[in-house]
Amino acid sequence: MKNEKKKILFGEFVTGAGLVRALEMGPGKVVAEVKASNLKGRGGAGFPTGLKWELTAKQESDEKFIICNADEGEPGTFKDRLLLMEQAEKVLEGMAIAGFAIGARQGFIYLRGEYVYLKKSLEDAIASMINRRFLGQNINKTDFSFEVEVRLGAGAYVCGEEFALISSMNGYRGEPRNKPPYPSEVGFRDKPTVVNNVETLCYVPYIVTKGAEWFKEHGTQASTGTKLFSVSGDVKHPGVYELELGITVNQLLAEVGGEGAKSVQVGGASGLNVAEKDFDKSICFEGLPPGGSIMVFNHQRDMLHVLKNFMEFFVEESCGQCTPCREGNYRLLEGVRMLEKGECSVRYLKELEALCDVMKDSSKCGLGQTAPNAFLSIVENFKTEILYR
Amino acid sequence: MATGTRAVTNELQEILLKYGKDRTQLLPILVEINNYFGHIDSNSIIEVSRYTGVPIGEIHGVITFYSFLGQKKRGKFVIRLCRTISCDIAGKEQIVRVLEKELGIRFGETTEDGMFSLEYTNCIGMCNNPPAMLINDKAYGGLTPERVVEILDSFKLSEYQDMFGYGGVK
Amino acid sequence: MSEKIPVQIDDITCEVERGTTILQACKCAGLRVPTLCHHPDLEVAGICRICVVEVEGMSGLQAACAYPIRQPIKVRTNSPRVRRARRVNLDLILSEHYGDCYTCVRNGTCELQELAREYGVDRYRYPSTTTPKFKIDRSTAIVRDQNKCISCKRCIRTCIDLQQVSALETANRGHNVLIQTAFDKPISDVVCINCGQCINRCPTGALRSNMPNELLWHAIDDPEKHVIIQTAPSPRAAIGEEFGYEPGTSVTKKLNAALRRLGFDNVFDTNFAADLTIMEEGTELLTRLKKVLVDGDSSVKVPMFTSCSPGWVKYIEHYYPEYLDHLSSCKSPQQMFGAILKTYYAKKVGIDPEKMVVVALMPCVAKKFECNRPEMSDSGHKDVDFGLTTREMAVMIKEAGIHLKDMPDEDFDHPLGLGSGAGLIFGATGGVMEAAIRSVYEIVTGRPVPFKGLDVMPVRGMEGIRDATLTIENPLPEYQWLDGVTLKVAVAHGTANARILMEKLKAGKLAYHFIEVMACPGGCLGGGGQPIPTSPEIRAARARAIYSEDHQLVLRKSHENPEINQLYAEFLGEPLGHLSHKLLHTHYTPRGRFFLEGL
Incomplete structure (x- = not known):
């Protein structure tokens, strides 16, 4: 780990510089630069942003769209709320650059219903950007025009999944659909669409102005850049931290005043529960899931209670389409209730662990594929505490 | 009652006319109707269906998918208390008891005067300041029993002032 | 030719067209991948996760039904991972599915049961549902049991x-x-048109038809009752599937024998009533055309729509009530037959119509709703007592211990037992139109239709919407007003296609004189009461059976049916005459677009 603490998003920023530079570079070079930076999606799935743009840029279509995924619903995550509140211009600039790169003239911010109070300030930021010709018609006096509209969600975690988000925006139930085709081919209004996380878009102006090489100086080889971490639970200083990818759990705990933790939930409810023995592991795309949610639990916490809370969440938030997610999460919650009453045999617990594997293997979307993570890791870490009550 | 119904219909039409008729406008339309009327009743669903051409069953399917949209009339102020883990371990249960006691209703219910509804919600992104809740479009974090009472009082007061038209002094 | 992509599935290598799904590719390779939410008629859902397979390079398992092949891939359909996932997903579904197999109408044809059998399921892996959560909801036509629903969304x-x-x-x-x-209202209160297509595609017994079998047995067993059955062409071309015949085997004559052994006192041919319908409807068409073309009477509407399909009738009542004047006032053959049986026939053979029970063997679930419409009692009695579907009849035949394959060939009873080929082809989409054209053209010109072998090919086929034109030249003196007129006709099957047609009509983009609409895909042969499963191939086979039977008949035009002519001579007088009007024609009810009534 490097000694000095490097920040990107919490560093200096001049609105419009990245956009102006991008307009000079041309779409091809912008895509190439973002691709070279190895920036990966900050929503959690970690798909290479440059590749996503390249695939969409290649599509022939009269219309293309950029959607900023502001449906931040992962339990324990609030970094996008902070960015939308304090760095809205950066988000918008990232969207405009993305739009320029792929040939889109229209962008949307899909804002979760819970953040409705941010709508006004976002629309003010859009207006202010239009005034300065960083958005709207003929941006910076070029041929490039780009509009942004805020669309509200209405309380559905699964809409953070990009296919579900597109279904929702298309006026349907927010149910993920089959892939391929990918949104880069068939997205909003069935047109090629890029869906990027709020935080991902925020790095874009920096990469364009300072270059891919500079960006890669942060983080690890496979996980370049910094990452915002939303820290909550039993810590002295909860909040949003910008840290380099590759940081270990121990280092992170030291940073936030979370020493002496019993376990840390890394990556939210859909992430992994990490026990003390694994606190030396690092958080990055090749390690512990870097979704950005860090929930710390001290030794007084009942881990079965924590697990129950997560399972209740998934039972309710599953879209309910596919069998493993709709029924599997329900069976896991039922299992937790059996454990609470001491009615779950070791053999049945094994059955439920096998169910978890099948959910990961055969669910239709990321929600069902990651929902069993908490169950598996908490049961593994705290089997004695959970089984023999 | 006929005029009342017509007034509602006019307001509904005004909302609809703000939006295009294509299906991608469905969610924005429903969100606005829900926020304006406190719910989306059968009549509204039928009007939305007439306007957009989306069958009523599908509209109902969309409404029931999103936890903020509903057919049941909610109170003027919808209190949504976060029940996800960071709020849960920070003393959510105590807040539950205060809210239920102060308002005299259980979670899932609306006060008789139609003023407040109590609901649970999943993570609202206020985990750094738990426990937290939303009241309509505002978020309140760091809740303590005392603060909850203060917040409720401020809403009741503003409502009283609205009612008698002298809400100028703050 | 489109691009071919090499695919390796297990140890089989094959080439498929770009966009082929893994499921289709497996079929080509001769491998069977189990499915549940997949149906060949429906859009892909990929939600049951039973058909999952391993695709090399993909981290999770992929739904074979939903994965289009766009580059060379390697697939494994039978690995430990695949077997485990299928089994667990199946167990999850089974634990939620409430209901005992032996009390279920789908016992033996249930796809979930079949899968459980294939996978050797001998216990519930997860705690099973032991009490029903939902009340059973029934209309006159359809029964809905959500306890058995597995959310496959078919x-x-x-x-x-x-x-x-x-x-x-x-x-x-x-x-x-x-x-x-919609809104969880009772099914009788929503815009359900009773087409029963959902029943045909439900993999379990969550949706079924409202079976009148018990009541019907009562009637048969009652020596006081004279129980008459009329059989429509589509069940005859399909019921064999319930008894081990290949789809597309018509078993009309064996069925006649089976029905007599079952206890029916008379077995008649609905084709007879179809011929009667053509006489009435053809005359109505000519009357309407004359009023519009010659008299300029704007109160008379063209295009005229056919009214044989009760699903279509209810669809238009709900969705296009402003077009009800366009619907032919003719009752369907089923209802015409009932009205004739309880008047003309009852008198002729001296049976009290009160003691007569008329049963219609139909491919259709909506026929149950139709025969229960309050206006369908112009004979002074309920014109048709029971609408029985093909599936329900198969159950009765099996219950009676009758082996259909061993039955001798027997004919229909007479009179009212003679039907033309024109009446027969009512069973396929385009059939009513073809039958009408065969008769109307000849009535107007005195010459047979100018199509080889009387086959009006332009209106045949399985395309959703088809149209044709026919110019009248040198008509008989009384039809001089039609000389040189080009009649434009259209055919649609499946209400989705009907909707396309209706929207174009509404927009003034189309002009037709006569339109045939059947609510079900493929027409009656694809009806909601037909044997399960259904697929485009099965429907095509049934259509072939119907058209080939038409070819074997000498009598192929409705207006040449001697028994029809006898009926007019002895009883009705003339088409659209006073008695016809009373017995054979009806009216329609505008219904709500959103619910049954109002709004």
Whole structure:
């Protein structure tokens, strides 16, 4: 780990510089630069942003769209709320650059219903950007025009999944659909669409102005850049931290005043529960899931209670389409209730662990594929505490 | 009652006319109707269906998918208390008891005067300041029993002032 | 030719066209991949996760039904991972599915049961549902038992996408997801048109027809009752499938024998009534055309729509009530037959119509609703007592211990037992149109239709909407007003196609004189009461059976049916005459667009 603490998003920023530079570079070079930076999606799935743009840029279509995924619903995550509140211009600039790169003239911010109070300030930021010709018609006096509209969600975690988000925006139930085709081919209004996380878009102006090489100086080889971490639970200083990818759990705990933790939930409810023995592991795309949610639990916490809370969440938030997610999460919650009453045999617990594997293997979307993570890791870490009550 | 119904219909039409008729406008339309009327009743669903051409069953399917949209009339102020883990371990249960006691209703219910509804919600992104809740479009974090009472009082007061038209002094 | 892509599935290598799904490729390779939410008529859902397979390079398992092949891939359909996932997903579904197999009408044809058998399921892996959660909901035509629903959404995709009726919806989220009627109203209160297509596609017994079998046995067993059955052409071309015949085997004559052994006192041919319909409807068409073309009477509407399909009739009552004047006032053959049986026939053979029970063997679930319409009692009695579907009849035959394959060939009873080939082809989409053209053209010109072998090919086939034109030249003196007129006709099957046609009509983009609409895909042969399963191939086979039977008949035009002529001579007088009007014609009810009544 490097000694000095490097920040990107919490560093200096001049609105419009990245956009102006991008307009000079041309779409091809912008895509190439973002691709070279190895920036990966900050929503959690970690798909290479440059590749996503390249695939969409290649599509022939009269219309293309950029959607900023502001449906931040992962339990324990609030970094996008902070960015939308304090760095809205950066988000918008990232969207405009993305739009320029792929040939889109229209962008949307899909804002979760819970953040409705941010709508006004976002629309003010859009207006202010239009005034300065960083958005709207003929941006910076070029041929490039780009509009942004805020669309509200209405309380559905699964809409953070990009296919579900597109279904929702298309006026349907927010149910993920089959892939391929990918949104880069068939997205909003069935047109090629890029869906990027709020935080991902925020790095874009920096990469364009300072270059891919500079960006890669942060983080690890496979996980370049910094990452915002939303820290909550039993810590002295909860909040949003910008840290380099590759940081270990121990280092992170030291940073936030979370020493002496019993376990840390890394990556939210859909992430992994990490026990003390694994606190030396690092958080990055090749390690512990870097979704950005860090929930710390001290030794007084009942881990079965924590697990129950997560399972209740998934039972309710599953879209309910596919069998493993709709029924599997329900069976896991039922299992937790059996454990609470001491009615779950070791053999049945094994059955439920096998169910978890099948959910990961055969669910239709990321929600069902990651929902069993908490169950598996908490049961593994705290089997004695959970089984023999 | 006929005029009342017509007034509602006019307001509904005004909302609809703000939006295009294509299906991608469905969610924005429903969100606005829900926020304006406190719910989306059968009549509204039928009007939305007439306007957009989306069958009523599908509209109902969309409404029931999103936890903020509903057919049941909610109170003027919808209190949504976060029940996800960071709020849960920070003393959510105590807040539950205060809210239920102060308002005299259980979670899932609306006060008789139609003023407040109590609901649970999943993570609202206020985990750094738990426990937290939303009241309509505002978020309140760091809740303590005392603060909850203060917040409720401020809403009741503003409502009283609205009612008698002298809400100028703050 | 489109691009071919090499695929390796297990140890078989083959080439498929770009965009072929893994499931289709497996079929080509001779491998069977189990499915549950997949149906060949419906849009892909990929939600049951039973058909999952391993695709090399992909981290998770992929749904074979939903994965289009766009580059060379290697697939494994039978690995430990695949078997485990299928089994667990199956167990999850089974634990939620409430109901005993032996009390279920789908026992033996249930796809879930079949899968459980294939996978050797001998216990519930997860705690099973032991009490029903939902009340059973029934209309005169359809029974809905949500306890048996496995949320595969085939009915949803049928109702919303395939038929565009939209009486059903998916409600709620997560484990609370429910497949239900719009707003969870009783099925008799929503815009359900009773087409029963959802029943044909439900893999379990969650949707079924309202079976009148018990009541019917009562009637048969009652020596006081004279029980008459009329059989429509489509069940005859399909019921064999319930008894081990290949699809497309017509068993008309064996069925006649079976029905007599079952206890029916008379076995008649609905084709007879179809011929009667053509006489009435053809005359109505000519009357309407004359009023419009010659008299300029704007109160008379063209195009005229056929009214044989009760699903279509209810669809137009709900969705296009402003077009009800366009519907032919003719009752369907089923109802015409009932009215004739309880008047003309009852008198002729001296049976008290009060003691007469008329049963119609139909491919159709909506026929149950139709015969229960309050206006369908012009004979002074309920014209038709029971609408029985093909599937329900198969149950009765099996219950009676009758082996259909061993039955001798027997003919229909007479009179009223003679039907023409024109009446027969009513069973296929385009058939009513073809039958009408055969008769109307000849009545007007005195010459047979100018198509080889009387086959009006332009209106045949399985394309959703078809149209044809026919110019009248040198008509008989009384039809001089039609000289040089080009008649434009159209045919649509499946209400989704009907909707396309109706929207174009509304927009003034189309002009036709006569339109045939059948609510079900393929026409009656694809009806909601037909044997399960259904697929485009099965429907095509049934159509072939019907058209080849038409070819074997000498009598192929409705107006040449001697028994029809006898009926007019002895009883009705003339088409559209006073008695016809009373007995054979009806009126329609505008219904709500959103619910049954109002709004």
